[in-house]
Amino acid sequence: MKNKFFKIFALFVLASVILSACGGGIAATQAPAEKVKVVIFVGMGTGTDPDQVDAQNALAEKYNSTHDNIEIEFLIVPHEEYATRYLAMLSGGNAPQLVGPNGVSTVAEFFDTWEDITPYIEADKLDLSDFYGPAVELNQYPDKNTGLPLGLYPSYIYYNKDLFDAAGLDYPTHDFEDKSWNIEKLREVAMQLTLDSNGRNATEPDFDPENIVQYGYDDSWDTLRGTLANWGAENVGRPTTSDYKTAVANSPEWIQGLRWLSDGIWEDHFIGSGEVQAGRDSAGVDPFGPGTTGMFYSHTWFLAEGLHDLSFSADIAPFPYNPKGVRIARIDADNFTIPKDAKNKQEAWEVMKWLTSPEIIVDVCRIYGCIPARKSVEAKFLEQLKADYPGIDYDVIFKSIDYLDKPNNEEWIPEWGKIEDALNNGLSLVYSGEEKDATKVLTDANAEVQQILDEYWAANP
Amino acid sequence: MQSSIKPPRFSLARRESLWAYAFIAPWTIGFVIFTLGPMLASLFFSFTEYDIVSPPKWIGLTNYINLVHDQLFWHSLGITFKYAVIALPLGLVVSYMIAVLLNQKIRGINIWRTVYFLPSVIAGVAVALLWARIFDPKFGILNPFLAQFGIKGPGWLSDPQWAVPALVIMSLWSVGGNIIIYLAGLQGVPTDLYDAAKVDGATAWQRFRHVTLPMTTPVIFYNLILGLIGTFQYFTEVYVLTNGSGNPARSTLFYNLYLYQNAFKYFHMGYASTMAWVLFIIVLGFTLLIFRSSDAWVYYEGQLRGR
Numbered sequence: 001m002k003n004k005f006f007k008i009f010a011l012f013v014l015a016s017v018i019l020s021a022c023g024g025g026i027a028a029t030q031a032p033a034e035k036v037k038v039v040i041f042v043g044m045g046t047g048t049d050p051d052q053v054d055a056q057n058a059l060a061e062k063y064n065s066t067h068d069n070i071e072i073e074f075l076i077v078p079h080e081e082y083a084t085r086y087l088a089m090l091s092g093g094n095a096p097q098l099v100g101p102n103g104v105s106t107v108a109e110f111f112d113t114w115e116d117i118t119p120y121i122e123a124d125k126l127d128l129s130d131f132y133g134p135a136v137e138l139n140q141y142p143d144k145n146t147g148l149p150l151g152l153y154p155s156y157i158y159y160n161k162d163l164f165d166a167a168g169l170d171y172p173t174h175d176f177e178d179k180s181w182n183i184e185k186l187r188e189v190a191m192q193l194t195l196d197s198n199g200r201n202a203t204e205p206d207f208d209p210e211n212i213v214q215y216g217y218d219d220s221w222d223t224l225r226g227t228l229a230n231w232g233a234e235n236v237g238r239p240t241t242s243d244y245k246t247a248v249a250n251s252p253e254w255i256q257g258l259r260w261l262s263d264g265i266w267e268d269h270f271i272g273s274g275e276v277q278a279g280r281d282s283a284g285v286d287p288f289g290p291g292t293t294g295m296f297y298s299h300t301w302f303l304a305e306g307l308h309d310l311s312f313s314a315d316i317a318p319f320p321y322n323p324k325g326v327r328i329a330r331i332d333a334d335n336f337t338i339p340k341d342a343k344n345k346q347e348a349w350e351v352m353k354w355l356t357s358p359e360i361i362v363d364v365c366r367i368y369g370c371i372p373a374r375k376s377v378e379a380k381f382l383e384q385l386k387a388d389y390p391g392i393d394y395d396v397i398f399k400s401i402d403y404l405d406k407p408n409n410e411e412w413i414p415e416w417g418k419i420e421d422a423l424n425n426g427l428s429l430v431y432s433g434e435e436k437d438a439t440k441v442l443t444d445a446n447a448e449v450q451q452i453l454d455e456y457w458a459a460n461p
Numbered sequence: 462m463q464s465s466i467k468p469p470r471f472s473l474a475r476r477e478s479l480w481a482y483a484f485i486a487p488w489t490i491g492f493v494i495f496t497l498g499p500m501l502a503s504l505f506f507s508f509t510e511y512d513i514v515s516p517p518k519w520i521g522l523t524n525y526i527n528l529v530h531d532q533l534f535w536h537s538l539g540i541t542f543k544y545a546v547i548a549l550p551l552g553l554v555v556s557y558m559i560a561v562l563l564n565q566k567i568r569g570i571n572i573w574r575t576v577y578f579l580p581s582v583i584a585g586v587a588v589a590l591l592w593a594r595i596f597d598p599k600f601g602i603l604n605p606f607l608a609q610f611g612i613k614g615p616g617w618l619s620d621p622q623w624a625v626p627a628l629v630i631m632s633l634w635s636v637g638g639n640i641i642i643y644l645a646g647l648q649g650v651p652t653d654l655y656d657a658a659k660v661d662g663a664t665a666w667q668r669f670r671h672v673t674l675p676m677t678t679p680v681i682f683y684n685l686i687l688g689l690i691g692t693f694q695y696f697t698e699v700y701v702l703t704n705g706s707g708n709p710a711r712s713t714l715f716y717n718l719y720l721y722q723n724a725f726k727y728f729h730m731g732y733a734s735t736m737a738w739v740l741f742i743i744v745l746g747f748t749l750l751i752f753r754s755s756d757a758w759v760y761y762e763g764q765l766r767g768r
Contacts, residue, residue, distance in 0.1 A: 080704075090514060091513050112515075273616075275619040276599075282596070340514075418727045421706070421726070429710045432616075434621045434710040
């Protein structure tokens, strides 16, 4: 009798556990007041710093308190785990509803996983004219539109005014029409800003390259494509022809650009080598903040990341003209994307619209450090910029957008990750000094890229 | 009158067996779900083209054939071998030597043992970050130390020629685990063997060579097997130090890093599974070789030889 009672009791407990486990789900679908959850996966790029996390949580609160049908939640993932976590969520059938902020590079990296938002735009008859044209184009691919533009990160030169003053040099011009500000002029200025431990600059004959304490120029926070996109090659920032079948990474312009970089490191000494970068990385400092770099070429996202609490005066100037007499200033851009396999995609679309709406886009971009992709909020955002980063030439930021690289240096190509690694190995060869001959580096890299493309097209005819 | 005590349904032996199965069930279930299942799944994936997003497509032996023609596969395998050939024996010897020293009867020996073991409990990521600072040519402590002797230290992690040697040096940081196992082995050597050797006039070196070393070969064998598996699975530190790139100039593109890149960066999950199985076969082959060789050099107390 006791035994029987025990068995019935155990069965009852087990059934209760199972039913209660299912119960939440059943109730969730039946309760009319229940909000649909939109999980926003953050970690592909910016957005994981503690202050950004707080700001995103505040943004979520703002949304959730004003919307009855949808609840948003920011899922913060450490940047170094973004790929494994995102793929695990996809393969586990638990795709997040939105992913972002996504750079052009992570859009490319996971290209096949994104939903085409064109039908949503058409269904809502959404007017895209308020967005900057290039920002819309950066999300538009032949077979899909990956997301509404959120922000742009134009690039320009951050320069240390104190170092220019100490060297008795004029600041780089802010005049976008002044063609004397070219890549050769940058080299000259950078060499004069480069100092050894005896205070001699890199143009002096007894300059000691073994004991450099201050460098004139740095562009080490970018990839090979980014570094060479400004040199005016026919395919600009793309290492393939437009049909993606032929590798063109050894174009004369890219070779010229890489030679300029290699000479800058190993002959003219105004650019720090890989060893210098490794030192900064291990110390956890950026190239500009310690005040030992005259000019640092970077993007708008560096405003939020590196322009706080500087011990020197800084300003920004346009990137110089390339040897062809053309100015190209590579650009980064962010958006939010919807994974194809996500549930509640309509709700995700509603949230995407909200995040990029004129009413909220400035707040969102302040979190991530981007220039809002909407023209109508430019004045409002400028006020914020002035408050956050006083004393810099804001015109340089906005005007640089007009000189963006197209095709973009991060845009999708077949086997994006593999080709990026092949090219960046070339950059590493130069920075490490393992191979200083730019022609050889890019010829080898091009052969490797071609092989990857051939294999891709053989498997995907 | 009938007894109210029911005879047990199963015999004692059967009941003991059932209890044994019940006790090992958590591990068995965990093993099947979290190890055997993924292993079998990866074996299946190794014959497919699988990018995680789309369903796997059966392609037979194509991944295995492609692997043979993949230069980076051979390159990464070469780097891993290079690392294993240096780091494995060095780690075994250094940890053995330290264990012998820590087996002496001196004051404060427990403190010394703790000091040497402590680094091995630190997570690999933290170790990598710590050593990145130590190796820093400008702000680190290693190159200024070498400079005291007139040696200009290299760019440890930025020079392709020095990156693997730097990782080998770093690996010595974690020999504490080996030391503890060696210590246990050393303390298990019967003291009467030493006494007998002393009576026979053996010197300290001869006692070490002919008593200590043979008697501890089982633990050397154990550490060798685990060390072999560990070096072929080397990943965390190099992933952290190179941000997953295997640079400078692919000089640290270890096998597992290349496997990881294929899986999570290039989304060639089928190809990565193939790499995993090839690695498994390589490690299994070496392990079997070592096991086979153990008859010649591993001595177990009580074992009869040559009969």
